[in-house]
Amino acid sequence: MRSLTIRDLSKTYFDAYAGSHVDAVRGVSLEVTQGEFVSLVGPSGCGKTTILNMIAGFIPCSGGEIRLDGRAIHGPGPDRGVVFQSFAxxxxxxxxxxxxxxxxxxxxxxxxxxxxxxxxxxxxxxxxxxxxxxxxxxxxxxxxxxxxxxxxxxPEVLLMDEPFASVDAQTRMTLQEELTRIWQERRPTIIFITHDVSEAVFLANRVIVLSKGQILDEVDIALPRPRVWDKLHEDAAFKSLSGKVLQLVRSA
Amino acid sequence: MTLLLKAWGYYARVSKRWPVIETLVPFLPLIAIWWTVAELQIFPPAFFPGPAEVAQSFWTLLYKGILTAYLYDSVVRLAVGAAAGIALGIPLAILIGLNWRAHLALWPILLFFQAIGDIAWLPILLIWFGFGLTTMTFVIVYTVLFPVVLNTVLGVRSVPIELQRAAASLGASRWRILTEVILPGAMPNIITGLRNGLGYGWRALIAAEIIVGTSGIGFMMFDARRAGSVVEIVVGMIVLGVLWYIVDNWILAPLERATGERWGLVTK
Structure with a gap:
């Protein structure tokens, strides 16, 4: 059962100041199954928000295609819920x-x-x-x-664009724990964008590391749930997974 | 000292119960100065009447029914003109604010006609429509239109794109995005435009009445000049100020409090 299929997705901007084209996203392919919790992590400018905006239908893609349950996506729609960094x-x-x-x-x-x-x-x-x-x-x-x-x-997919980036550190941890609880209760399909490695590892089943508009690698997160910071904070498996993802992001 | 504090405390309590006192108190020194200057007879009383004569004239005009009739005429003209200006201005502004082609085509024209002030239209309007309601309505609609359009365009354009995206991703159609997001988001600017528009419209109306009128507060003042009655001119001036204060304080300010301030879009 495939929920979201992204094939060879690309986005090219024309930078009017530089007078040249910028490849923000280059040939990204991704499958997200129903009920999965996927984090997209990477440094600023890696194209993660551009990808999310294309899935949401806010901006058109330059190449490739996005399908939700087999239907191609054109523009925003209620089948893809969005949670914004600015709350909106x-x-x-x-x-x-x-x-x-x-x-x-x-x-x-x-x-x-x-x-x-x-x-x-x-x-x-x-x-x-x-x-x-x-x-x-x-x-x-x-x-x-x-x-x-x-x-x-x-919605069939919940798209979250750095949703907890503008709240304080303590609140962020609470929100992260609440989100994992909600996910366990309701099992929505979630694509979660962040630049915070430990957030990505804490939340997701699968972390995808992006670099320069491409998928660098992906890491499965098989940590048990429910996940709470008090336990995971010192957990050896969590630490090693975070370390692994961090290394990938830093090499990006 | 304690007496002063007590008096201040009393004033604070009383003015809290009747806010109108807070409005009237600032005028007391102004009236006192006016009274003193009039009493000293620095200027001849016929040129510079005191508050007492003006108040008396006010009651006489009110008693004769002239003031109420003229006031009614002026207010109705303003209301009709403003309603037409708003009905024209807001849709036009939404078109310009949302559509870049419309913006490109209409913006320069708008600025050009904005420069031709309301009064500058009077000579040609008098030739076209004569001394009548059409001329006056044209001037008011014209005056109200620009502040409403310019502010609404600003409002429409300053609605964050994220809010429109949020609405679209929740299933809102373009029309629903307009009614549920863009219009309320632009509301604080629209109200500012109304406030400016009505203020300018009110002034333009008085000017038009002076030149064109056969009734109205502006006409009353100019008619009094012909009769050499400074008292009635001053009555007219005070009526203008008071009326505007009432419109602003009882209609526009509450509207502002109920929208932008309530939503945190405008600081209190």
Missing amino acids: LFPWKTVLDNVGFGPKMRGVPKAERDRTAREYLELVGLAHAADRYPNELSGGMQQRVGVARALANN
């Missing part, structure tokens, strides 16, 4: 209405989408904040809303 919550909507936005676009009646939204707020531990506005929440809480909003739309 709608400031003029309450937390409840933010989470209920996807169902609203599908024409789900108000009472039903409120119920769905409350269920997903419960999942991320924010049931009490339903009637607040995003600017009244901390960064960590805002991103919980972002995750709930994406999940409430029941």
Whole structure:
């Protein structure tokens, strides 16, 4: 059962200042099966966010193709939920209405989408904040809303673009643990972009290391779940896997 | 010292209960100075009437029904003109803000006509439409249009792309992205545009009434000049200021508080 198939994907930009073409992504092929948790890790400029934006349909690809359950992707769509680094919550909507936005676009009646939204707020531990506005929440809480909003739309793939990069270190660890718990409960397919090696290893089943727009290597992460930082922090297997990925990233 | 503090505490409590006091108090020294200058008769009283004469004239005009009738005329003209200006301006601005071809084609034209101020249109409008409502409405619509368009374009363009992408990836169509994301996102700028537009429109209306009018506050003031009644001119000036304060404070400011400030897009 294949969920997402990326074949020979490439992206070429024209850099108007340099007056030349830049190959941001070069021939990336990748298979992500349903229910898998994959991390894409690499230094800035390695093309990881460009890849995610192409999967999300925000930017067109220059070559190759992306298929979701056999269907080619054209433009953004509700089958691919996105969690943004900047949270991208709608400031003029309450937390409840933010989470209920996807169902609203599908024409789900108000009472039903409120119920769905409350269920997903419960999942991320924010049931009490339903009637607040995003600017009244901390960064960590805002991103919980972002995750709930994406999940409430029941996407086939969840695309996460450095979602925890703009929260403080302690909150980040909590969010990472919560995400692994949610993944275990619901088994969404997740593609997670990060430049943080330990984050990638902590979360994923499989870490893909990118370099200069190409896949350098991939590492399977067979660590047991549930994963919590208190245990993994000093875990020998975690350390050796992190070390291995870090070496790959540094050689990139 | 303690007495002063007590008095201040009392004032703070009272003005908290009746916010209108906070608005009126700053005017007390202004009126006091006006009164003093008038009482000293530095200028002849016919040229420089004091607050008492102006207040009396205000009551007389109100009692005769002239002031209310003229005020009604002016406000209706402004409301009609502003509504038309907004109805034209916001869709135009959305088109320019979202479509680069429309921007390319319309922006220079917009700036060109912005430079031809409202009053500069009056000579040709008088020839075309004569001394009437058409001329006045044209001037107000024209004046309201530019601040609304320019600010709305700015607002539309400053809605973060991430929010539009988020909406699209949640299944929003282009139309829903417009209504659910771009319009609310542009709302603080739209309100600023309305605020400026109405302010300029109000001034343009008075100017138009002075030149074109057969009624209205501007006409009243200019008519008073013909009769040499400085008191009535001053009444008109005060009415203008008070009315604008009311519009701004009771309509525009609450609108701003309910949108941009509430959402954290504008700092309080």
